[in-house]
Amino acid sequence: MTALTKYDRLEATALWRPEEGAQRLDVLLSLGDATLTISDMRENVLNHWSLPAIQRVNPGERPAIFRPGDDATEELETEDDEMIRALEKVRKLIERRRPHPGRLRHWVTAGVLVSLLLLAVFWLPGALRSYTVSVVPEPTRAAIGQQILTRIGRITGQECRGREGRLVLTQMARTTTGNPNLRVVVLSSGVQTAKHLPGNITLLNRALIEDFEHPDVLAGFLLAEELRRDMTDPLLPLLDHVGLRGTVQLLTTGDMPDIAIDQYAEDLLIAPQSDLPATALLKRFEAQGISVKPYAYALDLTGETTLGLIEADPVPEASARELLSDDDWVRLQGVCGE
Structure with a gap:
C-alpha cells in the first residue's frame, strides 16, 4: 500500500x-x-x-x-x-x-529526566527549606540569631545596655506578647522601627521608647513583630537569601557561612516590613487588652492609611490595661542613657 x-x-x-x-x-x-x-x-x-x-x-x-x-x-x-x-x-x-519501541523508550526516559529536572529546580529547594526549618533546634536558631545580631552591631553600633531599663523592657515584652523566651534588643540606629531574628530576638529602634509619652506604642510594635514571627518562621527569609547551598550546609553541619550571615544582616536592615492582615493584628491586640490606636497613629500621624485599624479598635484606650507604672516607664526610657 x-x-x-x-x-x-x-x-x-x-x-x-x-x-x-x-x-x-x-x-x-x-x-x-x-x-x-x-x-x-x-x-x-x-x-x-x-x-x-x-x-x-x-x-x-x-x-x-x-x-x-x-x-x-x-x-x-x-x-x-x-x-x-x-x-x-x-x-x-x-x-x-512502523512501531518504534526504542523511540518510545527514549521519549519516556526524556520525560522522566525532564520531570526530575523540574523537581530539582522548582520543588526541591522549597521542600528542603521547609524540612530544614522543621528540624533546626532552638539552640541553633539562637546561635544564628546571635550571629546576625553581632553583624548588625558592627553596622549600627552596640545595643543599649542600661541595666534597669533592660530588666523592665524584658518583663514588659514577655508579658505583652505572651512569649516567655523573647529577647528584646534596643539599637540607636539601623532599624527604622522593629525587626525580628531567629532565636526569639526582636530589634527595636530607641525612638519607640524615647519619642513617646506612654508605652502603648512600644507594645504595639512588639505585638506586630511577634505576629510576623508567628506567620513566617524567621529562618525562611534567611534560607531564601542563602540559597540551596547555604540551606544544605545548615542542614548537614548546623552552621551558616559567615559571608552569607553578613550579607543577610545588611539586607535585613533595609528590607521593607511585610504587611500584616488587619483582622489577625486586631485579634492580637484584643487578646492582650491593648488599644491599637497609639500603634496606628505611630505608623501614620494623620491616621489616613491606618484608618481601618483605628475605627476597628477592639480595646478603647480608656479601658486598656496598664502596661507599666510611671517609675518603670522612666527606667525604660533611660535604657540607652546609662
Missing part, C-alpha cells in the same frame, strides 16, 4: 540480479499498490517484491540499488528518477507507520 496515488502503476527500466554472482538482466519495474513487480522485456513476470520489505543499499548514490530485504542477495539497479523518488517515499511512509 503506497498511499501515493500519483505513482500508481508507475513503470521504469532497471537491471536485475536474481542472486549473488548471477548476470544482470534488463527488466521492467511496475510499482503497484503493495508490490513492486519485476518483468522481463517481454512483460513476463519474474518476481514480486513487497514494498514494506524493500531496502536501499546505497542511499544518496546513483544508480540506486535496492534489495527485497535485509538478508537478500537479489538486487535491482535503476537510474530512473521517478521510480527512485517513488520507492524512497514509500519506504519513508512505511517507516513512519
